[in-house]
Amino acid sequence: MEEVGIQAHAQPQAAQIRSVADAVRRRVLEHTLNNNGGYLSQACSSAEILATLYLGIMRLGSSQEPLVPRPFAGVPSSDNPHAFTGAGYNGPKAPELDRFIFSPVHYALVLYSLLIELGRLGPDALDAFNQDGSTVELIGAEHSPGHEVTAGSLAQAISQAGGIALARRLRGETGRVWVFMSDGEFQEGQTWEAFAALAYHRIGNIGIYVDANAQQCDGPMDAVMGIEPLAERLRAFGAEVHEVDGHDPEALAAPALGSGERDRPLVVIARTDPCRGLEQLRERAPKLHYVRFKSDEEFATYRTLLETLRQEAC
Ligand SMILES: Cc1ncc(C[n+]2csc(CCOP(=O)(O)OP(=O)(O)O)c2C)c(N)n1
Numbered sequence: 001m002e003e004v005g006i007q008a009h010a011q012p013q014a015a016q017i018r019s020v021a022d023a024v025r026r027r028v029l030e031h032t033l034n035n036n037g038g039y040l041s042q043a044c045s046s047a048e049i050l051a052t053l054y055l056g057i058m059r060l061g062s063s064q065e066p067l068v069p070r071p072f073a074g075v076p077s078s079d080n081p082h083a084f085t086g087a088g089y090n091g092p093k094a095p096e097l098d099r100f101i102f103s104p105v106h107y108a109l110v111l112y113s114l115l116i117e118l119g120r121l122g123p124d125a126l127d128a129f130n131q132d133g134s135t136v137e138l139i140g141a142e143h144s145p146g147h148e149v150t151a152g153s154l155a156q157a158i159s160q161a162g163g164i165a166l167a168r169r170l171r172g173e174t175g176r177v178w179v180f181m182s183d184g185e186f187q188e189g190q191t192w193e194a195f196a197a198l199a200y201h202r203i204g205n206i207g208i209y210v211d212a213n214a215q216q217c218d219g220p221m222d223a224v225m226g227i228e229p230l231a232e233r234l235r236a237f238g239a240e241v242h243e244v245d246g247h248d249p250e251a252l253a254a255p256a257l258g259s260g261e262r263d264r265p266l267v268v269i270a271r272t273d274p275c276r277g278l279e280q281l282r283e284r285a286p287k288l289h290y291v292r293f294k295s296d297e298e299f300a301t302y303r304t305l306l307e308t309l310r311q312e313a314c
Contacts, residue, residue, distance in 0.1 A: 211246065252268065
């Protein structure tokens with residue numbers, strides 16, 4: 001085990017996870033200001049979930065990839081031996097190590113920012129964000145840092161993760177598969193087909209964390225197509241379901257660490273606030289999905305907010 005450098009398992013302090021999550025929010029805000037646009041509310045809602053997964057739940061080895069991401073080398077095919085995925089940022093593939101499948105890939109900026117805070121990506125990695133020929137995509141894809149599959153068409157990753165989990169079980173591997181999803185993906189039919197398949201194959205080596213921020217691209221979930229009662233629906237589909245405060249690292253980690261062998265998927269519905277840590281964002285409700293500042297005044301307000309957050313962090 002030591003050769004692959006397992007980084008998560010000794011329990012970090014909740015305070016450490018909170019501090020990393022706040023740093024992720026600051027970095028995403030800074031990037032949103034510099035680019036006048038970004039998926040900012042996703043950082044507010046998911047920062048603790050992703051930080052808890054990386055620091056407190058998943059068994060991952062050290063990054064296998066350079067701090068400055070490699071350029072895009074083409075899509076995988078039998079004719080392209082150079083293609084690669086971004087999974088190496090999550091460590092090597094090994095039977096006893098976990099795999100991470102990142103599904104709502106418009107959250108990519110949040111994941112890149114977390115990888116930077118964790119030292120798995122260099123601090124300048126965002127310079128290549130959304131540039132032609134770069135893997136640091138606006139909408140992440142399989143070659144993007146921290147990503148293993150392409151899932152820009154939402155709700156595909158859960159099916160791919162289920163297949164990976166089944167294959168791992170058949171091979172006798174002890175590592176688990178962790179999936180991060182957004183609540184909007186539960187408006188998609190493929191998600192429910194995937195859960196039916198997970199139940200049918202009694203797949204217990206998979207854990208799914210859902211950022212239930214009650215938002216999607218057209219506004220509040222309930223105003224588009226409600227998904228509740230999500231926990232009851234998932235239980236009816238055979239999953240073990242926990243609902244937790246998605247900003248509380250201990251509450252987030254508890255279901256994952258709680259028990260040993262399972263014969264059903266674990267789902268943690270993390271109830272989150274899409275404005276957490278950036279109260280100013282509430283003024284933009286009900287549409288929070290993508291933030292572009294509308295005026296010089298708004299731009300200046302958020303610059304000041306970033307400065308305040310930086311000072312508070314010192
Ligand atoms: C299959 C598919 N349908 C629609 C979209 C367009 N789309 C992009 S993001 C998004 C909202 C998804 O909901 P969620 O991730 O919960 O929104 P957020 O919390 O980020 O606001 C949609 C519908 C897509 N990418 N894929």
